[in-house]
Amino acid sequence: MLISQKIEQLAVKHDDSRRVVGTYLLNEGIDVESRSMQQVADETFTSKSTLVRIAKQLGFSGWNALVRAYVDELKYQTSHFATNVDHNVPFVKTSTPQAILDALCQIHMESVWQSRQTQNVGTIIHATDLIWHSRRVALFGISVNEMLLKLFQRKLLTIGIPALMVPQAEYKLLAHSLTDHDCAIMVSYSGSGKQRTPMNLIPILELKGTPIIALTSEGDNYLRQHAQAVLSICSQEKLYTKVSTFSTESSISYSLDCLFAMLFARDYDRNLTNKVALEESIETNRYATKETL
Secondary structure: OOHHHHHHHHHHHOOOHHHHHHHHHHHHHHHHHHOOHHHHHHHOOOOHHHHHHHHHHOOOOOHHHHHHHHHHHHHHHHHHOOOOOOOOOOOOOOOOHHHHHHHHHHHHHHHHHHHHHHOOHHHHHHHHHHHHOOOOEEEEOOOHHHHHHHHHHHHHHHOOOOEEOOOHHHHHHHHHHOOOOOEEEEEEOOOOOOOOOOHHHHHHHHHHOOOEEEEEEOOOOHHHHHOOEEEEEOOOOOOOOOOOOHHHHHHHHHHHHHHHHHHHHHOHHHHHHHHHHHHHHHOOOOOOOOOOO
């Protein structure tokens, strides 16, 4: 999870000095670099000791370390992912239909491009190897992530790769059934919280020796620390204040499609022949509405 998102989480989930300081950091952005610690304390009606305590809660040694890392992150995003579309609120009630369509098109294109820019080819190949040599592939994610994984599951099945998904209530049962001959794919944007699903499955998978491929946000988190291969979800969205998860969904879909394409290419001719035959077999009720010339 990005530092800015950790700060947002802090500001939203608490109703004390943490909300005040978090909101201040989010509003000031890069400008906080020019503020002394005492200035921040005065402007937020807190104290320097409170600022240090908040910084440590966010995982930093002190206030100055937090500010340096936060500003560096914002500068990196500005220089590498500049955009004229707000990924959180890409349109307003007065936006024209064309403006809405153009904004969404740009968000999807930018999200995919940013995902490609942060990809490491070696990591993609390693993740592909883990799936290719696995007896079974178990897929874990909740909410929208689960829906995206179901599409990925279908694609894997079309090329003969056993991909398993079960209802969330049975996640632990599925995890316990896996071995070191299988692999697990987990999708979680935050990747944090040892007790949250699907991160609560990690101790089981490690006990079973099952390698984990993670799709998670940039920045350090629990899931990233325990995965054998990590594909970063690129998103400029805030955790809470947004119209929808347009950017996140595009990044996840792109990464999953990359894995499928890499697997397909491993045995291209056979997969292409079998997939065409399979589609002809199972799509018997689909007809073209317009005669092909």
